[in-house]
Amino acid sequence: MAKNDELDERKLLILKAIIDDYIESSEPVGSRTVAKKYDMGLSSATIRNEMADLEEMGYISSPHTSAGRVPSTKGYRTYVDKILEPVSKDPALANDIITKLEEKMSDYGKAIKACAEIVSQLTNYIAIGVSHGSTDNSVKALQLVPVDESSALVIVVTEDNSVKSKLVTLDEKIAPEVLIEMSGIINRYFYGKPANTVTLMTLNRIAEEAGISRSALLPFVDAIFDCINECGKDEIYTEGTAQLLRHPEFDSIEKARDFIEMIQDGEMIEKIVSSSEDLGNGLTVSIGTENGYDGMSDFSIVSVKFEVDGTCIGSVSVVGPTRMDYANVISSLEFMKRMLEKKSLEGGGSRLIGDGSGKDEKGGSGAEVPDTNGDGDGNA
Amino acid sequence: MAKNDELDERKLLILKAIIDDYIESSEPVGSRTVAKKYDMGLSSATIRNEMADLEEMGYISSPHTSAGRVPSTKGYRTYVDKILEPVSKDPALANDIITKLEEKMSDYGKAIKACAEIVSQLTNYIAIGVSHGSTDNSVKALQLVPVDESSALVIVVTEDNSVKSKLVTLDEKIAPEVLIEMSGIINRYFYGKPANTVTLMTLNRIAEEAGISRSALLPFVDAIFDCINECGKDEIYTEGTAQLLRHPEFDSIEKARDFIEMIQDGEMIEKIVSSSEDLGNGLTVSIGTENGYDGMSDFSIVSVKFEVDGTCIGSVSVVGPTRMDYANVISSLEFMKRMLEKKSLEGGGSRLIGDGSGKDEKGGSGAEVPDTNGDGDGNA
DNA sequence: GTTAGCACTCATTATCTCCGAGTGCTAACG
DNA sequence: CGTTAGCACTCGGAGATAATGAGTGCTAAC
Numbered sequence: 001m002a003k004n005d006e007l008d009e010r011k012l013l014i015l016k017a018i019i020d021d022y023i024e025s026s027e028p029v030g031s032r033t034v035a036k037k038y039d040m041g042l043s044s045a046t047i048r049n050e051m052a053d054l055e056e057m058g059y060i061s062s063p064h065t066s067a068g069r070v071p072s073t074k075g076y077r078t079y080v081d082k083i084l085e086p087v088s089k090d091p092a093l094a095n096d097i098i099t100k101l102e103e104k105m106s107d108y109g110k111a112i113k114a115c116a117e118i119v120s121q122l123t124n125y126i127a128i129g130v131s132h133g134s135t136d137n138s139v140k141a142l143q144l145v146p147v148d149e150s151s152a153l154v155i156v157v158t159e160d161n162s163v164k165s166k167l168v169t170l171d172e173k174i175a176p177e178v179l180i181e182m183s184g185i186i187n188r189y190f191y192g193k194p195a196n197t198v199t200l201m202t203l204n205r206i207a208e209e210a211g212i213s214r215s216a217l218l219p220f221v222d223a224i225f226d227c228i229n230e231c232g233k234d235e236i237y238t239e240g241t242a243q244l245l246r247h248p249e250f251d252s253i254e255k256a257r258d259f260i261e262m263i264q265d266g267e268m269i270e271k272i273v274s275s276s277e278d279l280g281n282g283l284t285v286s287i288g289t290e291n292g293y294d295g296m297s298d299f300s301i302v303s304v305k306f307e308v309d310g311t312c313i314g315s316v317s318v319v320g321p322t323r324m325d326y327a328n329v330i331s332s333l334e335f336m337k338r339m340l341e342k343k344s345l346e347g348g349g350s351r352l353i354g355d356g357s358g359k360d361e362k363g364g365s366g367a368e369v370p371d372t373n374g375d376g377d378g379n380a
Numbered sequence: 381m382a383k384n385d386e387l388d389e390r391k392l393l394i395l396k397a398i399i400d401d402y403i404e405s406s407e408p409v410g411s412r413t414v415a416k417k418y419d420m421g422l423s424s425a426t427i428r429n430e431m432a433d434l435e436e437m438g439y440i441s442s443p444h445t446s447a448g449r450v451p452s453t454k455g456y457r458t459y460v461d462k463i464l465e466p467v468s469k470d471p472a473l474a475n476d477i478i479t480k481l482e483e484k485m486s487d488y489g490k491a492i493k494a495c496a497e498i499v500s501q502l503t504n505y506i507a508i509g510v511s512h513g514s515t516d517n518s519v520k521a522l523q524l525v526p527v528d529e530s531s532a533l534v535i536v537v538t539e540d541n542s543v544k545s546k547l548v549t550l551d552e553k554i555a556p557e558v559l560i561e562m563s564g565i566i567n568r569y570f571y572g573k574p575a576n577t578v579t580l581m582t583l584n585r586i587a588e589e590a591g592i593s594r595s596a597l598l599p600f601v602d603a604i605f606d607c608i609n610e611c612g613k614d615e616i617y618t619e620g621t622a623q624l625l626r627h628p629e630f631d632s633i634e635k636a637r638d639f640i641e642m643i644q645d646g647e648m649i650e651k652i653v654s655s656s657e658d659l660g661n662g663l664t665v666s667i668g669t670e671n672g673y674d675g676m677s678d679f680s681i682v683s684v685k686f687e688v689d690g691t692c693i694g695s696v697s698v699v700g701p702t703r704m705d706y707a708n709v710i711s712s713l714e715f716m717k718r719m720l721e722k723k724s725l726e727g728g729g730s731r732l733i734g735d736g737s738g739k740d741e742k743g744g745s746g747a748e749v750p751d752t753n754g755d756g757d758g759n760a
Numbered sequence: 761g762t763t764a765g766c767a768c769t770c771a772t773t774a775t776c777t778c779c780g781a782g783t784g785c786t787a788a789c790g
Numbered sequence: 791c792g793t794t795a796g797c798a799c800t801c802g803g804a805g806a807t808a809a810t811g812a813g814t815g816c817t818a819a820c
Contacts, residue, residue: 030813043763048814065769066813106533106547141525145537153486153541157525161533165543167486241621245637253633257625410782423794428783445800446782763820773810782800789794 007059012083013040014050015059019071019079023325026248028068073288073322076300080285080326087331097339105343107162112306112314113237115336120240122332124247125320127239128269132314133232134160139190144183144220146176154220156227160313164227168219174212182210186220195228236266249298249321262295263319272296273303273317282307283333288322300324304333306340387439392463393420394430395439399451399459403705406628408448453668453702456680460665460706467711478719485723487542492686492694493617495716500620502712504627505700507619508649512694513612514540519570524563524600526556534600536607540693544607548599554592562590566600575608616646629678629701642675643699652676653683653697662687663713668702680704684713686720 007015017038021029031047034040040047051069054060059075062068071079097118104114109131116129141157151169158164189202203221207214241260250256263269272293276286286301302324303317316336318329387395397418401409411427414420420427431449434440439455442448451459477498484494489511496509521537531549538544569582583601587594621640630636643649652673656666666681682704683697696716698709 028813032813044813045763045765046761049762052815062814064771065815066771066811068813106545140527141523141533141535143521143523143535145521147520147541153521153537153543155521155523155535155537155543157533157535157545161525161527161547163533163535163543163545165486165537167541242637242640245633245640251633253625253631253636256633256636257622260622260625408782412782424782425794425796426792429793432784442783444802445784446780446802448782761820763818765817765819767814767816769812769814771810771812773808775806775808777804777806779802779804781802784799785797787794787796790792 007054007057007078010040011050011054012078013038014047015054015071015075015078016083018051018054018060018069019075019083022071023323026323028063028070030068033068071323073290076287076322076326077290080279080287080330084327084330086334087327089331089335094335097335101339101343108160108306108308108313109162109235111340111343112316113235113239115306115316115340116237116239119316119318119332119336120243123318123320123325123329124240124243125318125324125329126241126243126263128263128266128317128319129237129239130266130270130315130317131235131237132312133234134158134162135232135311136160137195137228137232138192139195139224139228140192142183142187142190142224144179144186146174146179149173152179152220154223154227156224156231158228158231160231162231164230166223166226168223170216170219172216174216178210178212182206182212182217182220185209186224190224195225238263247321249323258295259299268293268296269301269317269319272301273315276301276303279330281334282337283330285326285330298322300326302326302329302333304337306337308341387434387437387458390420391430391434392458394427395434395451395455395458396463398431398434398440398449399455399463402451403703406703408443408450410448413448451703453670456667456702456706457670460659460667460710464707464710466714467707469711469715474715477715481719481723488540488686488688488693489542489615491720491723492696493615493619495686495720496617496619496696499696499698499712499716500623503698503700503705503709504620504623505698505704505709506621506624506643508643508646508697508699509617509619510646510650510695510697511615511617512692513614514538514542515612515691516540517575517608517612518572519575519604519608520572522563522567522570522604524559524566526554526559529553532559532600534603534607536604536611538608538611540611542611544610546603546606548603550596550599552596554596558590558592562586562592562597562600565589566604570604575605618643627701629703638675639679648673648676649681649697649699652681653695656681656683659710661714662717663710665706665710678702680706682706682709682713684717686717688721 014034017034017040018029021033021037031044031051034051035042035044035047051060054075055062055069058072059078060069061072063070100118101111101114104110112129112131116127120127136159138159139156140159140161143155145153145155147153147167150171150173151167152174153165154168155163155165185206189206190198203214203217207217210217244250244256244259250259272286272291273284275292276284276290278284282304284301284303286303288300289297291297291299291301298321299319300322301317301319303315305312305315307313316333318324318333320329394414397414397420398409401413401417411424411431414431415422415424415427431440434455435442435449438452439458440449441452443450480498481491481494484490492509492511496507500507516539518539519536520539520541523535525533525535527533527547530551530553531547532554533545534548535543535545565586569586570578583594583597587597590597624630624636624639630639652666652671653664655672656664656670658664662684664681664683666683668680669677671677671679671681678701679699680702681697681699683695685692685695687693696713698704698713700709
């Protein structure tokens with residue numbers, strides 16, 4: 001009955017057939033199906049014996065006596081770790097993605113949101129994007145824009161290029177010229193320094209230099225800090241909720257609702273992701289019961305972290321039923337990781353698709369986009 | 381048999397009872413229920429006679445012989461137009477909403493998105509927010525922020541205070557000082573003018589003045605126009621998709637999916653909204669078959685347009701089953717309209733919000749807020 | 761080791777029956 | 791005349807029961 005835990009070639013093949021079929025059909029797979037559809041050159045009876053072994057070893061199980069077999073968590077795990085071979089993305093598609101991504105490529109937050117959207121479309125599952133707030137809260141640029149005689153827009157650009165704005169309304173009127181002058185002064189004092197190093201002293205100086213009272217300055221400073229704080233916040237984007245309804249596991253409304261409510265809990269997702277094992281390519285996969293949460297035992301999470309200059313700027317996770325198209329999900333996420341990290345390497349420029357790993361590199365077609373911003377529309 | 385089409389007092393009362401009950405229970409309402417639960421001082425037999433009349437007149441219908449009655453489109457219409465009395469919002473709730481809204485109140489797009497979110501939560505239906513792009517494409521302010529030696533962030537503020545940014549990457553290096561100088565020059569030439577009045581001539585002048593080649597200037601100008609265009613685009617926010625699953629009409633997945641797919645078609649929604657009749661308070665209601673679309677015959681749309689200074693800045697629509705809690709939906713939307721328009725009247729009026737961490741500007745706290753909102757509505 | 765054959769299991773589906781909510785109608789009542 | 795009680799009738803929905811068939815495990819033969 002198969003020694004200990006190793007699967008021989010044939011058992012692996014059968015396990016793969018079962019999982020492939022189950023992923024496709026979402027129905028328990030019988031021995032006959034495996035024998036016929038996957039053309040193993042064996043009779044169903046033989047398959048049956050092997051399947052009995054696989055069940056005994058815990059790779060598959062049967063929901064009830066007269067149903068076929070269903071992969072277990074262990075089965076999926078083996079499938080993901082040992083059986084799955086990488087699928088490469090269609091280059092044409094890749095090109096599409098790149099143009100889409102390029103449009104959004106001004107700060108990491110937007111980029112990650114766009115990634116999540118794309119991944120969700122690519123995989124038909126829910127994708128959760130998390131963009132980590134920058135830890136560096138230095139101000140790169142800052143501007144006060146007069147709106148009307150007693151209000152102004154405060155715009156702050158932080159070290160990671162994210163732009164935040166806030167409207168400030170004052171009790172008293174303030175002349176546009178004063179605002180513009182203030183803009184310059186504040187800029188000078190805030191520029192490049194971590195925001196928390198700005199002292200009361202500094203504020204006094206600014207006020208003095210701008211020739212306004214400190215109480216008039218405060219609203220602006222508050223707004224600036226609000227903007228900075230906002231940059232420091234993690235942001236969570238959940239994309240493709242409607243995709244859910246495409247999958248047969250959500251045949252009842254309750255299940256769908258429970259699931260949606262569950263994944264609202266961003267913290268849980270984060271915990272699961274951080275505790276699940278790395279696949280070696282920067283992706284982590286948590287399958288079914290592995291995640292340890294009761295309600296999540298029928299779901300899997302595949303997640304990828306994006307790293308730029310050695311720091312993690314965020315992640316995108318796909319959450320779906322354990323019966324998930326791992327090949328597609330994994331390759332999609334891998335692909336997005338390459339895209340995004342490559343992009344940011346170029347400082348937002350574009351040098352087209354997939355780097356190494358050999359395949360689908362054929363530079364030709366769109367590969368020459370390196371001139372400025374996307375679509376090469378040369379005219380104004 | 382009730383003359384022609386007018387409903388007497390009693391019939392109205394019965395119709396109201398039927399609709400109220402149906403909204404609550406989603407099940408056909410029988411004569412007994414009306415007689416007992418709504419305490420009319422009449423026997424079920426009498427009610428039965430009246431209901432037969434109502435059916436004959438087209439206000440209600442019965443799904444089959446031995447079921448109760450269900451309101452028809454005409455019935456709902458009468459309910460909305462003649463029976464419904466305004467419900468006022470809980471002041472405490474109102475306060476919550478105001479603070480929520482205040483945080484997002486920097487440009488109309490964000491505000492409308494926030495409104496849609498709130499309305500969706502308030503009503504448990506899907507809310508679709510549309511923020512109309514500004515027709516005035518003048519630039520209010522503009523800044524180039526150096527990112528690294530060959531790229532920069534272009535930030536544009538348009539007339540309606542929306543802030544857009546775009547990353548520009550150049551083929552050649554450019555010194556930060558040059559950028560900052562350019563920033564000033566471009567600002568000067570673009571400021572206050574409609575973007576489409578900027579001529580080639582102007583570009584030449586800018587290039588000359590900044591001392592750079594026109595081809596180096598172009599990417600920036602492109603980016604600026606991109607930003608402006610983005611401001612001009614309508615944006616659509618669909619909030620609360622998950623709410624859908626709370627309602628018994630979506631008992632089957634297919635229905636839910638069909639519905640979601642249907643409302644993705646923003647154009648249809650817009651058409652329906654624009655062709656449906658105004659309720660007199662700035663709200664439009666389209667009930668069931670009224671909208672004229674086949675697949676939408678079981679749904680209603682309640683919509684409100686937000687107007688500031690006489691121009692429409694956007695709208696929020698609630699889309700749900702005909703059996704919708706009109707009272708709640710209508711009052712919620714009315715309320716949001718008042719809130720939003722009042723806010724923008726005050727110039728976006730955050731009166732130093734957020735952190736109550738000490739610097740509490742007098743006007744601030746919640747004290748003043750309650751009377752600004754609906755219910756007591758003495759003003760505005 | 762592989763395969764054919766067979767008895768057995770059990771979820772799913774179809775068919776039937778029964779129940780009761782709700783109706784419309786009629787006749788009696790104030 | 792409007793209102794009410796009573797009653798026969800209808801028809802959807804819930805449950806019970808039976809038929810179906812996919813899939814299994816086991817045994818014996820190749």
